[in-house]
Structure formats: structure tokens, C-alpha cells
Amino acid sequence: MKTIRASIIGFGAVGQGVANVILQKSDYLQKVGIDLRVVAIADSRTSVIDGEGVDLSVVLASKKEKKAVGTGKISGIDIIRTVAHELVIETTPTNIVDGGVGLVNMLAAFERGMDVVTSNKGPLALKYGELTEASKRSGSRFKFEATVGGAMPVINLACDTLAGNRILSMEGIFNGTCNYILTRMMEEQAPYEQMLAEAQELGIAEADPSYDVEGIDTASKLVIVANVIFGMNATYRDVTVTGITRITPEALLLAHNNGYAIKLIGEVNDGRINVAPKLVPLGNPLAVGGTLNVFSVQTDISGPITITGRGAGSIETASAILSDIISLYKE
Numbered sequence: 547m548k549t550i551r552a553s554i555i556g557f558g559a560v561g562q563g564v565a566n567v568i569l570q571k572s573d574y575l576q577k578v579g580i581d582l583r584v585v586a587i588a589d590s591r592t593s594v595i596d597g598e599g600v601d602l603s604v605v606l607a608s609k610k611e612k613k614a615v616g617t618g619k620i621s622g623i624d625i626i627r628t629v630a631h632e633l634v635i636e637t638t639p640t641n642i643v644d645g646g647v648g649l650v651n652m653l654a655a656f657e658r659g660m661d662v663v664t665s666n667k668g669p670l671a672l673k674y675g676e677l678t679e680a681s682k683r684s685g686s687r688f689k690f691e692a693t694v695g696g697a698m699p700v701i702n703l704a705c706d707t708l709a710g711n712r713i714l715s716m717e718g719i720f721n722g723t724c725n726y727i728l729t730r731m732m733e734e735q736a737p738y739e740q741m742l743a744e745a746q747e748l749g750i751a752e753a754d755p756s757y758d759v760e761g762i763d764t765a766s767k768l769v770i771v772a773n774v775i776f777g778m779n780a781t782y783r784d785v786t787v788t789g790i791t792r793i794t795p796e797a798l799l800l801a802h803n804n805g806y807a808i809k810l811i812g813e814v815n816d817g818r819i820n821v822a823p824k825l826v827p828l829g830n831p832l833a834v835g836g837t838l839n840v841f842s843v844q845t846d847i848s849g850p851i852t853i854t855g856r857g858a859g860s861i862e863t864a865s866a867i868l869s870d871i872i873s874l875y876k877e
């Protein structure tokens with residue numbers, strides 16, 4: 547049995563999801579030879595540290611009731627720099643301008659030779675090369691399945707499961723908020739603004755939805771996929787992006803009457819990375835509705851492979867983090 551000491555830096559929806567799945571899957575973790583102890587947790591203002599392992603149920607209850615993980619004041623970055631542990635689970639907010647606190651945290655972890663598992667796509671969409679170099683230099687391992695498709699195993703599918711295949715191209719829907727809005731606009735023949743408001747009421751869209759509806763979120767995920775799967779050295783700025791804000795219910799109906807749906811499709815093809823609304827034949831595996839995401843690759847020996855699933859959510863995203871942790875440490 548291997549004892550792995552971990553920190554969770556960022557304790558919002560995903561960080562709490564990680565704590566919940568670690569509790570829920572503790573027997574399974576033991577079965578695959580991993581004694582996972584979370585020795586430190588930080589949110590933006592507070593922290594809790596215990597070298598023997600913090601009580602995750604207590605921290606979850608504290609975050610719920612008091613909006614704080616504990617009473618400690620040691621910041622996330624100082625935990626990474628000073629607390630003895632092997633693994634940093636980085637789940638702070640995404641920053642697509644300069645990588646934000648997530649980039650600083652990841653580089654600090656690599657400097658100490660620690661492994662990083664993250665759901666934070668901003669740093670990877672901007673500085674993939676720098677991060678992978680830094681991790682290699684220090685012998686750290688770096689896993690980020692959760693940055694791309696929530697519960698969908700995008701990176702593992704392309705890099706591990708389909709090993710030996712050459713991936714010729716890929717396309718998919720990587721943003722559940724946009725997919726929900728487009729699906730509902732068609733169903734209700736209602737304008738964009740009305741269905742955005744509905745999505746916000748249901749908690750599917752953020753108060754500031756621009757990151758999703760302008761295609762920025764999809765573009766960030768595509769850059770990660772392009773770099774990992776196609777060995778490109780792209781950044782977010784290399785993506786051509788059009789969002790969904792100008793789509794009308796009339797356009798959706800016209801498309802539907804001709805046998806098509808309009809979907810926000812991200813694709814990597816011939817070295818180009820593109821995000822734009824596209825016509826998808828009804829009945830095509832890409833024509834999934836509601837908040838679902840879908841990922842499809844063309845391969846040289848397996849032909850087309852498509853997977854669909856939930857692209858976001860606390861537990862769904864935590865499941866991708868858990869699978870990365872297990873793949874790093876299982877015996």
C-alpha cells in the first residue's frame with residue numbers, strides 16, 4: 547500500500563466534489579493499493595492542515611456552514627511551498643488572461659518535484675509547453691483529464707485506450723451551457739436572451755456567461771486537446787472562435803426542417819483549431835441535446851470513435867480527477 551499525501555487547492559464545486567469522491571471511493575482506493583491522505587486544503591481565504599490527514603467530512607461541513615475550509619490562514623501557494631506532500635490537486639478558478647493563481651500553483655508544485663492533477667484549463671490553454679517542460683525537468687507527473695470533458699475520458703481515450711492508432715482529426719461539443727441554450731431555443735422557438743436567462747436560473751449558465759457563449763471555454767479545451775493529442779504547440783490565441791450569441795430560433799428551425807441541428811462545434815483538423823456554430827445532420831452522433839458533451843475522433847485503424855457524457859458538474863469533474871490519481875499511483 548502506497549501512502550500518498552495530497553493537498554486540494556481551491557475548494558469550490560470541483561474541490562468539494564473531489565473530497566466527496568475520495569470519501570465515497572476510499573475502499574476502492576485501498577483495493578488498488580492507494581492510501582490517499584489529504585493533508586491540506588485551501589480556499590481563497592482559509593486553510594486547514596493536518597499531516598495525518600484532515601477529516602474530509604468535517605471540512606465539507608465547515609465549507610457548507612461557514613463558507614470556510616477551516617480557521618487557518620496559510621494560503622494555497624504557501625501550502626504547496628511548505629507542507630510535506632506528494633500530490634497537488636489544483637482546482638482554483640480558470641484564468642485565461644495570464645493563467646492566474648493556478649499557473650503559479652502548478653509551477654511551484656513542479657519546482658518541488660510534486661505531481662499535479664488539475665481541472666483548471668486556463669494555465670494549460672496558455673502555457674502548455676512551459677508547464678510540461680517544468681514537470682519533466684523536476685520529474686513530476688502532470689495529469690489534466692478533467693480540464694477537457696468533465697466526466698468524458700477524452701485524453702485517456704485518445705492517448706491510452708486508442709494507443710497505436712493515429713488520430714487524424716477530432717471534433718465535438720465541449721460546452722454544456724451552449725448546447726443547452728441551442729437545444730432549448732429550437733424546442734421553444736425562443737430567442738437567445740430568453741433561453742440564456744432560463745439557463746442562468748437553472749444554474750447551468752454563470753451570471754457572466756461570456757466565457758461559455760462566446761466560445762472561449764470551448765477554445766481553451768480544444769487547445770489542450772490539440773497539444774496533447776496532435777503534439778501541436780498551440781495557445782488559446784491560435785484558435786478561430788465564433789460563439790452562439792447571434793444564432794436565431796428561425797435559423798435553428800430552418801436547419802431542423804432540412805434535417806440539421808446547429809451546434810457549437812470545436813474541431814482540430816489539418817493543424818487548424820476552430821470553434822464555430824455548425825450544421826450537424828440530425829441522427830449524427832454529434833447531434834446530442836441538452837447539456838451533454840460529445841467527442842469524436844477519426845483514426846487510421848479504428849475508424850470513427852465517438853463518446854458522449856456530462857462535460858461539467860462537481861462529481862463528474864471529480865471523477866476525472868480521481869481517475870487521474872488512480873492512474874498515477876495504483877499498484
Ligand SMILES: NC(=O)c1ccc[n+]([C@@H]2O[C@H](COP(=O)([O-])OP(=O)(O)OC[C@H]3O[C@@H](n4cnc5c(N)ncnc54)[C@H](OP(=O)(O)O)[C@@H]3O)[C@@H](O)[C@H]2O)c1
Pocket residue numbers: 555556557558559560561588589590591621622623637638639640641647665666667668692693696857858859860863
Ligand atoms: N465546475 C465544473 O463543472 C468544472 C468542470 C471542469 C473544469 N472546471 C474547472 O475547475 C476549476 C474549479 O472549478 P469550480 O467550479 O470548482 O470553481 P469554484 O466553484 O469557483 O471554486 C474555486 C475555488 O477556488 C478557490 N480559490 C480562489 N482563489 C484561490 C486562491 N488564490 N488560493 C486557493 N483557493 C482559491 C475559491 O475559494 P472561495 O471558496 O473562498 O471562493 C473556491 O473554493 C476551474 O478552473 C474550472 O474552470 C470546473
